[in-house]
Amino acid sequence: MFKFVLVKLAQLIPTFIGVTIVAFAFIRLLPGDPILLMAGERGISPERYAQLEAQLGFDRSPIIQYFDFLANLVQGDLGTSLVTHAPVMEEFLSRFPATVELSAFALAFAIIIGLPAGVIAATRRGTSIDHTVMGISLTGYSMPIFWWGLLLIMFFSSTLGWTPVSGRISYLYFVDSVTGFMTIDTLLAGDWAAFLSALHYLILPAIVLGTIPMAVIARQTRSSMLEVLGEDYVRTARAKGLSNFRVIMVHTLRNALITVVTVIGLQVGVLLAGAILTETIFSWPGIGKWMIDAISRRDYPAVQGGLVLIAFIVMIVNLLVDVAYGIINPRIRY
Amino acid sequence: MALLEIAGLDVRFRTTSGLFPAVENADITIDKGEVLAIVGESGSGKSVSMLATMGLLPWTAQVSAEKMLFDGQELRELSSRQRRQIVGGEMSMIFQEPMSSLNPCFTVGTQIDEMLKQHRGGTRKERKERTLDLLAQVGIPDPRKRIDAYPHQLSGGMSQRVMIAMAISCNPRLLIADEPTTALDVTIQAQILDLLLQLQQEHDMALILITHDMGVVAETAQQVIVQYAGRQVERQEVKALFAHPRHPYTEALLSALPERAGDQDRLPTIPGVVPGQHNRPSGCLFNPRCRYATDHCREVEPRPASGDPARTLCHYPL
Numbered sequence: 001m002f003k004f005v006l007v008k009l010a011q012l013i014p015t016f017i018g019v020t021i022v023a024f025a026f027i028r029l030l031p032g033d034p035i036l037l038m039a040g041e042r043g044i045s046p047e048r049y050a051q052l053e054a055q056l057g058f059d060r061s062p063i064i065q066y067f068d069f070l071a072n073l074v075q076g077d078l079g080t081s082l083v084t085h086a087p088v089m090e091e092f093l094s095r096f097p098a099t100v101e102l103s104a105f106a107l108a109f110a111i112i113i114g115l116p117a118g119v120i121a122a123t124r125r126g127t128s129i130d131h132t133v134m135g136i137s138l139t140g141y142s143m144p145i146f147w148w149g150l151l152l153i154m155f156f157s158s159t160l161g162w163t164p165v166s167g168r169i170s171y172l173y174f175v176d177s178v179t180g181f182m183t184i185d186t187l188l189a190g191d192w193a194a195f196l197s198a199l200h201y202l203i204l205p206a207i208v209l210g211t212i213p214m215a216v217i218a219r220q221t222r223s224s225m226l227e228v229l230g231e232d233y234v235r236t237a238r239a240k241g242l243s244n245f246r247v248i249m250v251h252t253l254r255n256a257l258i259t260v261v262t263v264i265g266l267q268v269g270v271l272l273a274g275a276i277l278t279e280t281i282f283s284w285p286g287i288g289k290w291m292i293d294a295i296s297r298r299d300y301p302a303v304q305g306g307l308v309l310i311a312f313i314v315m316i317v318n319l320l321v322d323v324a325y326g327i328i329n330p331r332i333r334y
Numbered sequence: 335m336a337l338l339e340i341a342g343l344d345v346r347f348r349t350t351s352g353l354f355p356a357v358e359n360a361d362i363t364i365d366k367g368e369v370l371a372i373v374g375e376s377g378s379g380k381s382v383s384m385l386a387t388m389g390l391l392p393w394t395a396q397v398s399a400e401k402m403l404f405d406g407q408e409l410r411e412l413s414s415r416q417r418r419q420i421v422g423g424e425m426s427m428i429f430q431e432p433m434s435s436l437n438p439c440f441t442v443g444t445q446i447d448e449m450l451k452q453h454r455g456g457t458r459k460e461r462k463e464r465t466l467d468l469l470a471q472v473g474i475p476d477p478r479k480r481i482d483a484y485p486h487q488l489s490g491g492m493s494q495r496v497m498i499a500m501a502i503s504c505n506p507r508l509l510i511a512d513e514p515t516t517a518l519d520v521t522i523q524a525q526i527l528d529l530l531l532q533l534q535q536e537h538d539m540a541l542i543l544i545t546h547d548m549g550v551v552a553e554t555a556q557q558v559i560v561q562y563a564g565r566q567v568e569r570q571e572v573k574a575l576f577a578h579p580r581h582p583y584t585e586a587l588l589s590a591l592p593e594r595a596g597d598q599d600r601l602p603t604i605p606g607v608v609p610g611q612h613n614r615p616s617g618c619l620f621n622p623r624c625r626y627a628t629d630h631c632r633e634v635e636p637r638p639a640s641g642d643p644a645r646t647l648c649h650y651p652l
Contacts, residue, residue, distance in 0.1 A: 232434040238390055239429075240449045240500070241422030244414075254439045330484045331438055 023307035079301030097180025099286030106210035118221025141215035166283035265321030342400035371555035423453035432494035443481035
């Protein structure tokens with residue numbers, strides 16, 4: 001097991017190097033010049049431009065800049081933001097908990113709704129329940145996030161006034177940031193009203209972000225359940241006189257989960273990508289919104305650093321999924 | 335009173351082109367401690383009638399019968415909870431494909447334990463002792479080690495032994511074995527059959543053996559039902575059946591046995607295949623493959639003669 005994880009980690013290295021190249025090249029391929037953007041509408045004199053260029057190191061060849069970036073990266077230094085002049089790592093880490101919190105609730109929503117929906121659809125195959133569940137999930141899967149988000153804001157926030165439009169918690173509460181997770185910090189402070197407020201602010205963005213993963217999980221659960229239901233060992237379970245509930249929830253679902261877990265793991269990438277849109281819609285102060293701002297300002301160190309960190313997290317999560325896969329499926333042993 | 339008494343069993347499957355009769359008018363009676371063989375080619379509805387008895391058919395199946403009595407209780411009148419107490423506990427079944435019949439995600443011990451928990455209860459420790467005892471009974475070496483094995487770590491023969499251990503775990507009065515040796519190696523086949531018969535005698539179980547192997551029938555059964563295309567064409571005691579087959583189909587099956595073929599260069603075969611949904615002949619279902627068939631056979635469906643104990647489904651019993 002330990003050896004398996006080490007091998008997998010080693011295999012991540014080439015992928016990671018590829019990611020650094022893409023992240024480095026991507027922002028530089030975009031038209032626009034960070035120095036001109038910094039100067040704003042007043043413009044900048046050629047002497048000052050050259051001076052800034054030399055100061056930021058942009059006058060060197062891109063190859064040298066890349067290896068410089070890589071050398072710093074290995075030491076855990078992602079550079080300094082051109083806009084805020086704060087270390088990129090610090091900026092990222094201060095915003096990351098907000099994104100993790102949003103994604104975790106979105107994923108929880110997706111699993112709590114998607115998994116049972118898929119199981120019910122599979123056991124009621126061909127009935128109106130099945131068609132309804134699959135219809136809803138196809139709709140959820142096909143809806144663009146920004147449109148779905150605006151739709152929910154218009155209905156639940158504007159028309160009904162049930163949920164807030166943006167932010168993480170009501171301005172009435174002030175909670176010390178210990179973990180950076182608003183729900184955990186409020187609980188640590190023992191402030192129930194603040195905790196409920198944080199949940200209240202979280203629910204709509206989490207649903208918006210969780211809709212596509214929910215649809216994917218529901219469809220995957222349904223199809224793998226249907227496949228497993230036809231297996232001989234499910235007939236054996238019935239022949240043992242077990243209750244239908246036990247046959248479905250233990251013998252069928254346990255096997256169906258093997259593929260569902262893989263799909264859930266893949267959703268982490270989808271969630272982080274979706275978080276960028278969702279955070280923008282809901283003004284959620286996470287890395288998504290930060291990245292968008294950084295891109296629009298051509299903040300080279302922030303964008304390449306952010307991309308590398310996000311890619312790194314996705315790779316680690318996929319590694320964890322591989323490990324979980326071995327725990328769920330006894331036929332795989334490392 | 336017979337242990338299992340089924341009369342007039344019909345099973346039809348809903349298909350896109352209408353209802354397909356898989357079993358028609360089947361009668362099955364078995365007393366306690368008896369061994370009954372149901373013989374026939376693939377597609378003759380042998381398994382389907384037993385799956386119907388166990389209540390294991392998919393929802394596309396329509397089951398109807400005049401009688402379906404187990405130990406005097408009408409199975410169709412029981413609630414699903416009551417029926418589940420019988421299925422697994424009083425009558426249990428083992429299947430053709432041992433490798434795919436065990437759940438790959440659970441250890442052998444867990445799967446046997448689950449059966450005991452469902453029907454017997456007892457403490458965890460008692461159930462574990464019982465499981466170890468069962469594994470030893472079915473001839474699995476080193477039960478203490480094997481109890482924690484996953485199915486993929488076992489061979490086909492070992493898997494079938496585990497299935498048997500599970501099936502007999504709650505001392506059922508009826509064991510149904512659906513082609514238990516078909517998927518196994520020839521050398522293992524004999525061992526598994528011996529094991530089944532030995533357990534049948536030790537526990538005084540009734541055993542229904544579904545097979546297409548006449549050799550197996552000769553070695554094991556007391557009563558034999560021959561089934562063709564969903565219909566029972568003949569039923570006899572095993573000795574009488576081998577000595578004097580009444581139906582031409584039985585005769586053809588017997589003459590295909592290597593032991594009976596004598597010194598001929600080629601084994602006799604029955605030409606053609608069992609008719610499916612779209613090519614059912616008129617008259618006797620066996621007529622296209624029967625060497626005695628007449629025009630009468632091709633036009634009129636046979637009915638068993640009233641005085642015939644073998645209930646031969648033939649116009650001209652041999």
